[in-house]
Amino acid sequence: MSFEVKGWCPGALRPMVSGDGLVVRVRLPLCQMTPLQAAGLARAAQRHGNGQLAISNRANLQLRGVTEASHRALLDDLATLGLLDADLTAEARRNILISPFWATGDGSTDLAQDLTARLMDLPDLPSKFGHVIDIGATRVLAEASGDLRLERGITGGLILRADGADLGQPVTKQTAIPALIALAHWFVDNGGIIQGRGRMRALIQRGIAPPGASEAPAAAVPPPTLGQTETGTLTAFEYGSFPSDTLAALAALGHPLRLTPWRMMLIERLSGPAALSSIPGLITDPAHPLLRLRACPGAPFCPQALAPTRPLAHRLSALVPPGLTLHVSGCAKGCAHPQAADLTLVAGLGGFAIGIAASAPDVTGPFHPAEDLLTNSNLFDQNGAA
Ligand code: SF4
Structure with missing residues (x-):
């Protein structure tokens, strides 16, 4: 089997070609792994890939360095772990991000399961089109990518909000998923897809108002810091990447693991980071300088x-x-x-362009050689980012 590069989001059935082999992205149900699944994924990454894993900004788990020859065996392992969709369409549509702080009884998992059961009622949507379920005690996913968002409204009830819109449509647990499906059809019917691509935010920015939107979402809270939370302990990794040994050691703790869009992992019901001290590859200090960095794998x-x-x-x-x-x-x-950073450096043929409080697509030249940046100790001050 051969795979093409880009234009869509990779999955397990349809991996992406990268410089170190295939990237296989596993869309974990509820963005969560049981200890058994985590141990199995660690083994699979070692056997069928190069042993490197990463968390994506949609809280999926990526296995790197998979070969075309090993891909089939990896899929068999994923199926055994209950982590393989029936087909490409089901996998592509199951693009659901859920708050890592969901709690039993708050309705989050019911909505995720109801939506999963009705994915085939959605219209054909662009590959990057996704759904966010953020109805826990606090609205933590405001900055996370997603086109159709189930959230808490300011009055405490549920709302369905089109990404980019100020207001959402009040819904109940019973009407939420039918309303979401209707809003997805509204997106298509109102020209949200152009040449196979399109995002809800872009449609809203064209001045097209979503139907029934009348309630503002609850106040957003910033992404959490590492350490203890009510749900468990949050830990992080250098650039969100870690070796299979680290995942195996985390699995051995015996707690379910939840992935987050901040490339952190939440270890359910683990009290404090002390139990993590012997596991290599973790960042547990919220003041660690590497947590200030964002960088894709880059060349090669x-x-x-x-x-x-x-x-x-x-x-x-x-x-x-x-x-x-x-x-x-x-x-x-x-x-x-995808969001703006205080300072963004974007590679071009002449070095790196500098952007202040900008996201990468908005950064333009001039380009500076990397060595010039490295010798500029006032990089942040001079560019007004401090
Ligand atoms: S941002 Fe980085 S990972 Fe993404 S396509 Fe560009 S070079 Fe590749």
Whole structure:
């Protein structure tokens, strides 16, 4: 089997070609792994890939370095673990991000399961079109990518909000999924798809108002910091990537693991980071300088990359003041961080373009050689990001 590059989101059945082999993205139901599944995924990454895993910004798990020869055996392992969709269509449509802080009885998992059961009632949607379920005690996914968003409204009830719209449509647990399906059809019927692509936010920005929108969402809260939460303990990894041994060690703790769009992992019901101290590859200190960095794999791991990224980000890390973020992107696509960072460096043929409080696609030249950036100790100050 051969696979083409880009234009869609990879999955397990349809992996993406990268510089170090195929990237297989596993869309975990409820963005969660049981300890058994986590152990199985660690084994599978070692056997069928290069042993490297990563969390995507939609809380999916990526296995890197899979070969065309090993892909079939990997799919068999995923099926055994209950992590393989029936076919490509089912996999492509199951693009559901759920708040990692969902709690039993808050309705989040019911909505996710109801939506999963009705995916075939959705119209054909662009590959990147996704759904967000963010109805827990706090609205934490405001910055996470998603086109149709189930949230809490300011009055405490449920709302369905088109991404980019200020207001959402009040719904109940019973009407939420039928309303979501209707809003997906509204998106298509109102010209949301152009040449196979399109996002809800772009349609709303064209001045087209979604139907029934009357209630503002509850106030958004910023992404959490590492450490103890009511649901468990949050830990992080360098650039969201980790080796299979780390995942195997986390699985051995015996707790379910939830992935987050902040490339952190939440270890359910684990009290504090002390139990993690012997596991290599984890970041548990919320003040760790690497947490200020965002960087995609870059060259030579991505065919689109115009330069290496993580070595530069690493060398610049000492210049990033606490509380600020640096994003180094191998091209204008900005996979590692779709949002704006305080300072964004985007690779081009002449070096890196600098953007202040900008997302990667908005950053334009001039380009500066990486060495010039490395010798500029006032990079943040001079560019107004501090
Ligand atoms: S942003 Fe990075 S990972 Fe994404 S396509 Fe560009 S070089 Fe590749």
